[in-house]
Amino acid sequence: MRLTGTEQLLEAARAFRGQLSATLHAEADHRAHAQRLLPILERRTGRIVFNAFSIPQEVSCASTHGGPFPATSDSRFTSAGMGAIERFIRPVTYQNFLDDLLPDALRAANPENLWRVVDDDVVQPLGPTPCGLIVYTPEGYMAAQLGRGDRAPLPSARLEDAASDDLARAAIGYIAYGGPFTVVDPATVEHHVTTSLFPNWIGRPQVRTVTFDGSYVRLAVAAPTRLWGADRTAELTWSRAA
Structure with a gap:
C-alpha cells in the first residue's frame, strides 16, 4: 500500500x-x-x-x-x-504411587534437579528479600555470606555489649561459611567447610549442583535434604557483581 x-x-x-x-x-x-x-x-x-x-x-x-x-x-x-x-500442558495427578514408577521429574531424589513445590510448601528461611555475597578465588577458596534483607540493627552499638537474645535473633537470620572448594564436574561443586557461623557445618562438605544462566548462577542441594521439618530441595540464585 x-x-x-x-x-x-x-x-x-x-x-x-x-x-x-x-x-x-x-x-x-x-x-x-x-x-x-x-x-x-x-x-x-x-x-x-x-x-x-x-x-x-x-x-x-x-x-x-x-x-x-x-x-x-x-x-x-x-x-x-x-x-x-x-x-x-495437560495436568496429570499421580496418587499413592511407588517412587520408581513416577516420572523422573516427580521422584523423591529429583534426578533432574528441578525446582519443585511439594504440597504447596515453599519455605523462605531468610525472607523474600535476602541479600549476600559469595566469592570463589582462583586459589580454590570460597566464602558465602547470606542474611535477611530486613534484619534490624541491635540496640547495642557494640557486639560484646549485645544481649544474648538479640544476638540469637541476628544469628537466626544469617548464614556464613567458607573454606576450600572442589569442582567435581561441570555441574557440581563441593565446599569443604573450615569456618562457619553454624559450627556443626565445619568439617562437613556442602555439595551443590551448579547451573549457569548468563550473569546468574544457581546453586542447589544435590538431593532432597531434611530442612525445617521436612525433606526439601533448596536453591539460591546469585547474580554476578558488576
Whole structure:
C-alpha cells in the first residue's frame, strides 16, 4: 500500500485490527510523524519494533503477544512468549504411587534437579528479600555470606555489649561459611567447610549442583535434604557483581 502523506498514514493505521506486532521504519527527521503514529499503534499491538524486523522472537518472560484480540497473551490462544507453553500442558495427578514408577521429574531424589513445590510448601528461611555475597578465588577458596534483607540493627552499638537474645535473633537470620572448594564436574561443586557461623557445618562438605544462566548462577542441594521439618530441595540464585 502506498500512501501520499501523514494523514493518509494515520487513517490507514486507525483501520488496523489487533496485530501481533507493528514495525516502524523511519529516519531521524521523521520524529514528528512517528510521535503522531505511535499512540495509534500502541492501541492495536503489544509489540512495536523500530528500524528492525519483528521476527524471530525469543521465547522468554519478556516476550508478549499483548494487544487487542486475537493478538493476545491469553495462554489459550497465544503462540508467543512463555504463556504459549501452557497451550501444550495437560495436568496429570499421580496418587499413592511407588517412587520408581513416577516420572523422573516427580521422584523423591529429583534426578533432574528441578525446582519443585511439594504440597504447596515453599519455605523462605531468610525472607523474600535476602541479600549476600559469595566469592570463589582462583586459589580454590570460597566464602558465602547470606542474611535477611530486613534484619534490624541491635540496640547495642557494640557486639560484646549485645544481649544474648538479640544476638540469637541476628544469628537466626544469617548464614556464613567458607573454606576450600572442589569442582567435581561441570555441574557440581563441593565446599569443604573450615569456618562457619553454624559450627556443626565445619568439617562437613556442602555439595551443590551448579547451573549457569548468563550473569546468574544457581546453586542447589544435590538431593532432597531434611530442612525445617521436612525433606526439601533448596536453591539460591546469585547474580554476578558488576
